[in-house]
Amino acid sequence: MASEPSYQGSCICGAVRFTVQGEPVAMGYCHCESCRRWSAGPVNAFSLWKPEAVSVTQGADKIGSYNKTPGSTRQWCRDCGGHVFTDHPELGLIDVYAAVMPDFPFSPGIHVHYQETVLHLQDGLPKMRDVPKEMGGSGEHLPE
Template identity: 25%
Template sequence: MTPNPQPTYKGSCLCKAIQYTITGTPLTTVLCHCTNCKKSSGSSFQANLFFKKDCLNFQSGQDKLSTYADAATDSGGIPHRSFCSVCGSNILSTNDSHDLVKDLVIITSGCLDGWPTGEGEKEFRPVQEYYCKRKVEWVRVLGETKEFEGMT
């Protein structure tokens, strides 16, 4: 009996200078309402997919990634936010300062190609929301997510 292969999803920045694949299913899916994720995404929250670091492979443009060490966070951690130096698309974050996420890569769901339609739609649905104390009033609860006032 052959085991089911892990799904592989393609992602890219807006200008397509950076292209990557992510293999497997996310460990968790999160909407983050912290001030820094809002500013980083340019929206009222950021939709994040947490994967093990070895699930991410760049096909092109890794040299176009710029990284910002975000030291002024509510959690006290220092996420390294990586974005395209050409078009500014927020691609991923890592955070070696928190034991819970130091072996993970946090992918922004908006940079996945072909999503939200297709295979990943159900498995990328947020199951948790962080920093709900900073959630804007008009963003409704997404059904069955677990809400947290902070990171945990």
């Protein structure tokens, strides 16, 4: 029996390290203003995991957090400021930023909050106005 894949990640200075095990629930790009401002980029690459798949292996005491809304707790390393997670308790999922796991085979499947985009992409992936219905959104698709 093959074991589940696992991937390691860290903040930029390495003080906070973690492992994810198995496969993410979803992967894609978020275009909402909050994610853009948090990531300091025009789009944020996300990978959503069940909480039990994410283990902080070093530096849990160095993780800072911020809640802009009750639906998300953004987390970063207090030493370097490197962003690592966003906990979405209402969804029961943790967003582990794809960019902080160097060996993770990121394979996006969707764009969410595309109505807020500042970077229009024509990649053939579905573009959602907000998020899928099963995540509490409208499920409305937008054209590329």
